[in-house]
Amino acid sequence: MTPQTRLLYAQDALPVFQNRMYDSAAEGRDCPKGDMRLVEDLDTGLVRNAAFRAELVDYDAAYQNEQGVSPQFRAHMDAVADLVEDKMGRAGLIEVGCGKGTFLELLSARGAEVTGFDPTYEGDSPLVKREYFRPDLGMRGEGLILRHVLEHIPDPVAFLRQLAEANGGRGLIYIEVPCLDWICANKSWFDIFYEHVNYFRLSDFSRIFGRVVHADRAFGGQYLRVIADLSTLRTPRRDPADAVQFPDDITDRLPAQTEAGGEDDIVWGGASKGVIFSLLRERAGHPVGRVIDINPAKQGRYLAATGLRVMSPEEGLRDAAPGATILVMNPNYLDEIRQMTDNAFTYVGVSA
Incomplete structure (x- = not known):
């Protein structure tokens, strides 16, 4: 039954x-x-x-x-x-x-x-x-x-x-x-x-x-x-x-989180949250530009569904524009990422 x-x-x-x-x-x-x-x-x-x-x-x-x-x-x-x-x-x-x-x-x-x-x-x-x-x-x-x-x-x-x-x-x-x-x-x-x-x-x-x-x-x-x-x-x-x-209305924020973004947006976090966020933003017609993760086992490899290549912080930020938007997938890591990148970018905690 x-x-x-x-x-x-x-x-x-x-x-x-x-x-x-x-x-x-x-x-x-x-x-x-x-x-x-x-x-x-x-x-x-x-x-x-x-x-x-x-x-x-x-x-x-x-x-x-x-x-x-x-x-x-x-x-x-x-x-x-x-x-x-x-x-x-x-x-x-x-x-x-x-x-x-x-x-x-x-x-x-x-x-x-x-x-x-x-x-x-x-x-x-x-x-x-x-x-x-x-x-x-x-x-x-x-x-x-x-x-x-x-x-x-x-x-x-x-x-x-x-x-x-x-x-x-x-x-x-x-x-x-x-x-x-x-x-x-x-x-x-x-x-x-x-x-x-x-x-x-x-x-x-x-x-x-x-x-x-x-x-x-x-x-x-x-x-x-x-x-x-x-x-x-x-x-x-x-x-x-x-x-x-x-x-x-769990996905009501999705349009704002996608349409307000640009193709140069950087997703920080190539794990679960970053994979789903990048996928649904792509489906909404506003793909992200790149993905960064500090885990060496992920770097140089590709994410499920979007096929985005995961970069190290050094590679991913090397040619990033000053003030570029970094979408931090987990707000627990926001301060850690700010310190790691000398607070040189615009940081958005997507679930904050």
Whole structure:
């Protein structure tokens, strides 16, 4: 039986991977695409992309989502590590979906006993196992860490049940995901991505877990941080009094953000926000001129959908006109970018 849903937002032909980098402009433009039909489930109250097709999603080495090169983001990870240590301790930690191992290595350097699980891990750390965390491994953790994983999972509650089973039905879990409330409040249409099949509110986790140890917003309100008791996991039920308040006019700022721009505009941030912003501006007939990112793994490669080439700050600003407009995709990095560029340009925080 198909669940009853309420349509919140629709967009066609978004790149399946906004963080996958390509070797040529043509490859970027021809990337796999999928549709977005964002709905509220009227049984559980959770929000998901009803048009999501899991068979399109296959993460590989070309997927680049490393944010640790930014001092601002490193400060965020330090704050998360403080919270994990305070609420979960340093012994018996397991990070599920540890990616390139940046956060795991941070915890380990601080003296934590931590093991990572990720079948796509490419490094050589003996702390990481290149496999999924499963019940048959016979490994149990005092605390599980799930950073920016749950939004990618088609059935998040079933996935949490699998983790609980693998951990003997006990222990605490730290969950970090993007905040739907922030997206709605800021009408941040360029924060809705195909590979994020789920979008969470803080109140969702009080319905998913019977006992929440900690719950707050971080990183300028863009992320949710939740620590909950795995033994109290349950099927969420929608509360009509807590229905999703999704703005009908979420894209109303799009014309102003596109028509006011020029072809010399510089997008700073070749990750998720920059990919979607550049794509919808191009579709509106006002493409951006260039894209800058400080991540060396992105530089010289091409973005999904638009095929724009990502430049380093040095290359991207070398011949930029004095006072040229830099569109900062994430307002958290605005001051950092001003300092890096000697405050010599016009800076616009697009979601500020």
